[in-house]
Amino acid sequence: MARALSSCNGRANLFGSSTSNLLSPASVCYRPLVVRMSREQPYSYWANIEADVETHLKEAIPIRHPVSVFEPMHHLAFAAPRTTAPALCIAACELVGGDRSQAMAAASAVQLMHAAAYAHEQLPLTDRTRPATERRFGPNIELLTGDGMVPFGFELLADSLDSAQNNPDRVLRVMAEIARATGSQGLVDGQFREFIISQSDEEGAVDASSIEYVSRKKEGELHACAAACGAILGGGSEAEIEKLRSYGLYAGTIQGMLHGIGRNQKGVREMVENLRALALKEVESFKKREIEAISSLVQPELSFV
Amino acid sequence: MARALSSCNGRANLFGSSTSNLLSPASVCYRPLVVRMSREQPYSYWANIEADVETHLKEAIPIRHPVSVFEPMHHLAFAAPRTTAPALCIAACELVGGDRSQAMAAASAVQLMHAAAYAHEQLPLTDRTRPATERRFGPNIELLTGDGMVPFGFELLADSLDSAQNNPDRVLRVMAEIARATGSQGLVDGQFREFIISQSDEEGAVDASSIEYVSRKKEGELHACAAACGAILGGGSEAEIEKLRSYGLYAGTIQGMLHGIGRNQKGVREMVENLRALALKEVESFKKREIEAISSLVQPELSFV
Known part of the structure; x- marks a missing residue:
């Protein structure tokens, strides 16, 4: 079954070229998956994980000299719009049988990368036409804080060997995953495309493929990386890592x-429905009881999506 | 002898508190060191290393999709004012008996961190009073390119296991070193202090301790990290790593x-002379013939300083 799904949703089709699209006809094989769950249980599962990651990260960011640099980091690490990527990292680790502590540094690093990217997106630069947002710190502090958060994420990962019984090979692999997902082929690429769209006249009527590209490069690859890293650190098999x-x-x-x-553009709801079906197929092969929580991330009746 | 020097220039004195100063009386024990060398040999040694690092890094930065992101990276990775930190990384590796290839990824990462920091320093932000410089790319591209270079540096390091026979423990240690030196306690701290000075009325007459602090946090810690990383990857002993x-x-x-x-401020030349003496003491215990090249980095008769 896993093999059949793999040939249907094969990554070669999805990422083989720069023009690949998640929703190319070959990749859509819709078949509803019945996931039984109560409405309360998934909420508390995600809320519990998110609280743990936040606690861990707040403790990890020291209030130390220079306070003028670390105080903004404390604030800006959680000032970005919520992302479920860090929680997914933990959930993937637990799904493959790992302990939450093994993925905590990776989840924290993912949160820092997301927060740093957001902080830099808000900077008032002379070639940005969007109005600047209200800010608690000056632009220069926000620039430098973002610049500090990225290496700090890698530092947390490098230091995680001491506390979480992860082996160096796994940690290095995770660092490479995060570097790729957040760099010029991932998150930065998505930000670049989004910037181009924002500067053009098309913003009011951006086409669906551009919406999909930006969403895939920004939130998509960050979540993909987070889930893969969780599975790597939790000791998942290669097949499990790739499914997650x-x-x-x-x-x-x-x-x-x-x-x-472009969230209000025509066609987006239908594309999301297709993606939801594709997502659920990827976790079908895990034990049914165990996928209830992780699957809830893409369920429309929950607030996550 | 090494022990005697260590107690004289002990790191506890230098870094024990946030107000530590490289030139505190306890740390200055000037004793001239005779280093014999021709004027040509050190030049060609550094030029040769720098050419190797540049070649390696140019090959490592792919011309690939998205070209609009990678073309600026090719340019901006070498657009910053020259730093000798990457070359020192290689020199330290060779000094402890390592092969140049073992430190090449680390040297490239150091160059990328330096280049990213410089690119962000040039951004025209609304709370910067300094005039914006001429730029080849728009501010947003330069922001994103800097954001892409930092994770790319970590990616190069994580990938270096395959090619250079470095073990995962050493590579992870190097990644932690680079993360610390370039983050909020190192380079970013120096940039922050420099920004504060630039905004104040003191810029015309900045005091010597501020000059020293900014120089130590920016170029100092980057070179310290580069030298330590080279020594770690070259298989140096802990004592050699700390000396370098x-x-x-x-x-x-x-x-x-x-x-x-503040390079033209009163007292800077004297402080530099003292630092030069302290630097040369650190490499005294290596074999005399072998330190000729590395020592030349702080010799006044060469163009490096």
Whole structure:
């Protein structure tokens, strides 16, 4: 079954070229998956994970010299719009049988990367036509705080060996995953495309493929990376890692499409429905009881999407 | 002898508190060191290393999709004012008996961090009073390119396991070193202090301790980290790693003081002379023939300082 799904949703089709599209006809094989769950249980599962990650990260960011740099980091690390990527990292780790503590540094790093990217998106630069937002700190502090958060994320990962019994090979692999997902082929690429759209006349009527591209590069690849990293650190098999990576890609892209640029454009709801089906297929092969929580990330009746 | 020097220039004295100063009386024990060398040999040694790092990094930065992101990275990775930190990384690796290839990824990462920091320093933000410089790309592209270069540096390091026979423990240690040196306690802290100075009325007559602080946090810690990373990857002993770290700290601080803010202020030349003596002491215990090249980094008769 896993093999059949793999050939249907094969990554080669999705990412083989720069023009690949998550919703190319070959990749859509819709088949509803019945997931039984109460409405309360998934809420508390995600809320519990998110509280743990926030506690961990707040403790990890020291109030130390220079206070003028670390105080903004404390604030800006949680000032970005909520992303479920860090929680997905933990959930993926637990789904493959790992302990939450093994993925905590990676989840914190993912949150820092998201927060740093958001802080830089808000900077008032001379070639940005969007109005600047209200800010608690000056632009220069926000620039430098973002610049500090990214290496701090890698520092947390490098230091995680001491506390979480992860082996160096897994941690290095995770660092490479996060570097790729947040760099010029991932998040930065999405920000670049979004910037181009925002500067053009098309913003009012941006086409669906651009919405999908930006959502995939920003939220999609961050969630894909987060899920893969959780699975790597939790000791998942290569097949499990790749399934969870694909699940994260779909789940994150859905969130980007529903909350990002062009969310009100025609066709977006239908694309999201297709992505939801693709996402659920990726986790079908895990034990049914265990996927209830992780699957809830893409369920329309919950507030996540 | 090494022990005697260590107690003289002990790191506890230098970094024990946030107000520590490289030139506190306890840390200055000037004793001239005779280093014999021809004027040509060190030049060609550094030029050769720098050419190797540049070639490696140019090959490592792919011309790939999105070209609009990677073309600026090709340019901006070498657009910053020259720093000798990457070359020092290689030199330290060779000094402890390592092969140049073992430190090439780390040297490239150091260059990328330096270039990213410089690119962000040039951004026209609304709370910067300094005139914006001429730019080849728009501010938003330069912001995003800087944002892409930092994770790319970590990606190069994570990938270096495959090619250079470095073990995962050493690579992880190097990643933590680079994260710390370039983050909110290192380079970003120096940029923050420099920004504060630039906004104040003091810029015309900045005091020597501020010059020293900014130089130490920016060029000093980058060189310290680069030298330590080279020594770690080259298989140096802990004592060698710490000596080279201290050497890098002095050598980098010298360069920052001679080329950065307040370079023409009273007292800077004397402080540089003291740092030069401290730097040379750190490498005394290596074999005399082998230190000729690395010592040249702080020799006044060469163009490096």
